[in-house]
Structures are given as structure tokens and as C-alpha cells.
Amino acid sequence: MKKILVVDDEFDILTTWRLVLEMEGYEVSTASNGRTALDAARSSAPALIITDWMMPHMNGVELIDALAASDELAHVPVILMSAAAHAPAITHPHAQFRRKPFSIDDLIDTVRGLIGPA
Template identity: 45%
Template sequence: MDDEPEILAAWRLILENEGYEVGCASNGVEAVVRAATRVPALIITDWMMPLMDGPELCRRLKAIPELAKVPILMHTAVPPPEGAVRNWDVCLRKPVGAELFLTTVAKLCRQRH
């Protein structure tokens, strides 16, 4: 999930071309509902999003027993502030190259299985 639709569309295309099944949400509230309906292998989120920011999304996902162990990749231009509670597994700062992004996604998906 990303707050910029064109970035979301680009990463979706890249991931699908690598063989991943991708579901997207336009905001944090929708992301919680979608993830709870069909537990994903990985959740990718941005720090800044409408309705619910990335840190709050991560907090809520980790509070749902079925989703607590799903790895979360924070993909953001805004660095997490010092002392922020880290309810995500990896944080990649934008802009990030496709190779690092895909390597990180593969690693996190392997951790889940």
C-alpha cells in the first residue's frame, strides 16, 4: 500500500511480473479488512497514508492473532522517528531500487513459510 497511486501501480506490476499475487488497498482501514479476510504472506505499507498511517496500521495488524506473524515491509520516504515502536520487520527508504525491493520481499516471504 502506498499513498501515491502511481507508485502503488508500478510496484504492483513489478511484483506480479515476478510471480507474486498482489492485493492492494487504498488506505489503512481497507488494508486491515483485506488482510483479515485473506491472510497474506507479506504486507507492504507506506508511513503516510489516508485514514490510518503506516505505524497505526502495523499496530492494528499485530494485534490480530491471525496476522501477528505476517511480516511487514515499511516502504517510505519519511524515516521513522527515533524511539518509534517498530511493529514492522524491515523499513526501506524511498527511492529504492527494484533489485533491493524484490530481494527484501523474497526474504520476508520465505520467513513466513
């Protein structure tokens, strides 16, 4: 089973994405900020990370930069999501930006495109 790490400081979004992805057959873990997500990814590398941009302690862009600097995690694809008007500069070679709101169908299609079916 492919593991996905979902990172967001909004509980409702975190719960919804987790449930949707689990219904698709993925193993899902969650984190409420980038620092916690980085620790979780270091202890057990996921197949994919889906993260919000604006979060406390370590935002999504800072998380992506830390992942890109890690030999063990630089290969993990990342989806950065935000409702911000402008996309941030992302240097991670396997990261992409998606603007919120992001439909459930688009989420599933993007996940399958990156890591395949569960």
C-alpha cells in the same frame, strides 16, 4: 502462489509495485490506505504486507500496530516504506523500515528474503 498486499495512497507507486511483483510471480492485491488494507488482510491473510507510512484514514504505523495486535495477522511480515528523515518506532516483531526511494531490485531482494520466491 504467495500473496502480497501493497498499500500506498500514490496510484503510480501502487501500480508499479503491483506490476513488478506480479512479473516475479506473486499474487498481488492493493489498498490505498491502512484501514482498507487491514480489512483486506483480515478477510484473506497475505504472506507479506508492503505499506507506505503517510496515508489518509490509517497510516502505515497504525496499520502495523493493528496487525501486531491481531492473533491472526501478527505473524505476517511487513515492510514499511517512507521518504521521512527519521524511522518511526515499530513494535511489530516482523516489521522492518525501508527508506524511499527503494529500487525495484532492492524491493524484489527484500521480498524474496522475507517470503522466498513466488
